[in-house]
């Protein structure tokens with residue numbers, strides 16, 4: 078990558094908060110923080126907000142409690158799910174009310190960025206965070222790479238880091254730094270905070286020429302094709318999304334997606350599908366990170382969203398947690414920075430689990446992940462899904478996925494599970510024991526990596 082030099086040694090711009098990452102967590106934070114009166118700059122490495130989509134964009138209806146997403150970004154409303162175990166009978170569940178939405182992620186993120194700008198935040202694309210240090214006066218000095226033609230102020234120094242093309246280093250100052258830069262957070266790495274260590278890798282093709290029901294998600298379980306997760310076929314506006322996720326480095330996503338052409342044959346003819354877009358990304362599955370905040374000589378910085386491990390470890394659902402933490406953290410940082418309320422950010426960290434049922438939701442997801450990581454074969458998967466074949470098991474699944482709000486996850490999920498076992502103790506007791514024993518017999522298969 079080439080580089081150029083900006084000889085000017087302009088004085089750094091100064092903000093109250095610099096946010097790294099213009100996605101669900103960063104933009105939610107920026108919008109609320111600016112509304113609270115903070116001077117906010119958002120740095121995004123992609124040239125434009127929402128320009129590169131890595132997520133499928135399935136929204137639980139609970140997301141609407143946090144952000145009133147305009148209808149035009151909820152492309153498909155979903156009220157049915159079809160789950161195919163490797164060899165067992167397909168499980169069909171659903172509800173009359175819509176429970177999930179397939180979002181237009183680019184449109185939604187751009188709308189969120191506009192909201193943040195309307196509230197006074199500045200969003201800068203093509204600006205890739207490089208490093209940050211704390212100065213003697215308490216400010217954070219933040220260095221980022223920008224395209225050489227970008228004339229925004231900041232001291233210019235050569236760099237060969239992202240973004241692509243000729244780049245220069247620029248510098249801004251802020252009283253507080255937010256790392257909302259995703260699973261492999263550079264902010265976490267540079268500032269010595271906790272980093273994610275367990276991951277699922279996901280890949281998705283948007284495909285044309287495939288006719289499927291517009292209100293149904295189709296899930297396919299297969300330990301070889303998608304170890305630790307599943308394949309999916311879902312409506313995506315007028316076309317379809319074909320995706321897969323699994324433990325990183327234990328499967329080949331492209332080969333799995335090719336195999337899916339025939340595995341979904343009874344749902345749709347994928348023989349003639351045309352791939353119009355490929356996306357992929359990494360999902361953190363190790364649970365909520367502990368050391369995500371520091372206010373000391375090294376930095377004054379807080380991680381949000383995936384960077385903080387705030388993602389459902391089993392389903393990979395991270396949009397809801399990102400929105401909640403972004404919103405609440407903004408209030409805490411405003412109180413700490415503008416009102417001088419020492420301890421506001423620590424209180425936020427303590428209270429976060431109580432917001433929107435987030436704590437119990439993440440716990441249930443961790444619990445499911447621990448079970449899923451012990452699935453060692455398709456026989457294990459069949460044993461697990463056989464639990465839901467009876468009317469009572471079917472009802473548990475349907476109520477959990479389609480009727481229980483995230484807010485009620487704790488009480489409802491475990492009450493339903495207890496009810497199920499109590500209802501038919503011999504059947505479920507032995508089936509659960511058998512499934513559990515099989516899983517415990519296999520070593521936990523999730524892969525820990527330390528790469529970034």
Ligand SMILES: Cc1cc2nc3c(=O)[nH]c(=O)nc-3n(C[C@H](O)[C@H](O)[C@H](O)COP(=O)(O)OP(=O)(O)OC[C@H]3O[C@@H](n4cnc5c(N)ncnc54)[C@H](O)[C@@H]3O)c2cc1C
Pocket residue numbers: 097098099100101102103120121122123131132133134135136204205206207257258259260263278279280281357358359360381382383384388393394395396397399
């Ligand atoms: C394949 C896949 C499918 C998924 N499907 C779903 C789903 O259907 N529903 C759901 O709820 N969740 C899903 N998730 C998870 C969800 O996408 C994330 O949990 C969510 O996007 C987290 O939001 P975030 O704002 O924390 O981080 P991200 O959305 O990851 O955003 C981080 C931002 O930081 C920017 N950035 C990174 N490094 C730098 C840097 N050095 N400088 C400047 N900017 C930087 C990135 O470009 C990006 O814009 C999926 C994830 C993947 C990978």
